[in-house]
Amino acid sequence: MPMRKFIIGNWKMHGAAAEAHTLVEAVAEAAAKAPQAEVIVCPPTTLLAQVTSWLVGSNVKTGGQDCHAEAEGAHTGSISAAMLEEAGAAYVIVGHSERRAAFGETNDEVKKKAQAAMGVGLIPIICVGETAAERDAGKAEEVVARQVSESLPKGHFLLAYEPVWAIGTGKTPTARDIESMHAHIIAVAARETGLARERIFVVYGGSVNAANARQILATKGVSGVLVGGASLKAEAFCNIINSSE
Ligand code: 13P
Numbered sequence: 163m164p165m166r167k168f169i170i171g172n173w174k175m176h177g178a179a180a181e182a183h184t185l186v187e188a189v190a191e192a193a194a195k196a197p198q199a200e201v202i203v204c205p206p207t208t209l210l211a212q213v214t215s216w217l218v219g220s221n222v223k224t225g226g227q228d229c230h231a232e233a234e235g236a237h238t239g240s241i242s243a244a245m246l247e248e249a250g251a252a253y254v255i256v257g258h259s260e261r262r263a264a265f266g267e268t269n270d271e272v273k274k275k276a277q278a279a280m281g282v283g284l285i286p287i288i289c290v291g292e293t294a295a296e297r298d299a300g301k302a303e304e305v306v307a308r309q310v311s312e313s314l315p316k317g318h319f320l321l322a323y324e325p326v327w328a329i330g331t332g333k334t335p336t337a338r339d340i341e342s343m344h345a346h347i348i349a350v351a352a353r354e355t356g357l358a359r360e361r362i363f364v365v366y367g368g369s370v371n372a373a374n375a376r377q378i379l380a381t382k383g384v385s386g387v388l389v390g391g392a393s394l395k396a397e398a399f400c401n402i403i404n405s406s407e
Pocket of ligand 1: 390
């Protein structure tokens with residue numbers, strides 16, 4: 163278990179420069195008082211360089227929300243890992259369920275994106291998680307194991323367990339379910355990569371808020387949280403950072 167907990171904000175397609183500035187100033191202040199937390203914000207790509215520049219001198223890092231698997235080319239609208247790195251990112255989310263669903267991203271593509279990210283020194287945050295139908299059918303562990311084993315690159319990565327049914331719904335799995343799925347993910351990832359279990363870090367995402375963060379962060383096998391909606395509200399996200407003690 164690492165000493166530090168990852169507190170990651172995924173702003174998704176939200177945020178204009180003026181409100182983002184106020185938000186990151188508050189986040190930087192909270193992070194300065196929380197050396198036990200590795201705080202990362204993932205703004206929309208248009209704000210990445212600006213947000214990174216506002217955070218110079220703080221201990222908050224930035225990340226992209228997606229990258230293309232190729233270094234460059236005729237891919238209108240896409241962003242390469244090197245472009246994110248140049249804009250100041252240290253991390254990049256890949257394989258978020260919203261992209262898997264809306265853009266049909268496969269495990270193989272997610273793995274290629276993660277490899278591209280690592281190739282330029284970014285740490286990929288690889289998202290996995292089952293849908294409600296898969297959980298109801300008793301297939302959650304099988305689906306997640308396949309996503310983990312087919313999406314993992316060789317190298318330094320973070321995994322995020324985000325059950326699709328918990329994203330933006332206010333529903334969260336029980337602590338027991340989070341603990342058992344994280345143990346499962348760690349076991350599969352250790353088997354696939356040959357890494358020691360202690361070297362595999364899995365953060366939880368899906369309806370994390372100021373009220374439930376402390377309990378989730380204290381759950382065995384949870385190395386941090388990936389926060390959507392609550393990462394856009396300074397008070398809520400700062401409370402989550404404080405919950406990482
Ligand atoms: P919410 O925290 O809004 O449920 O979103 C979770 C998520 O998708 C983070 O990547």
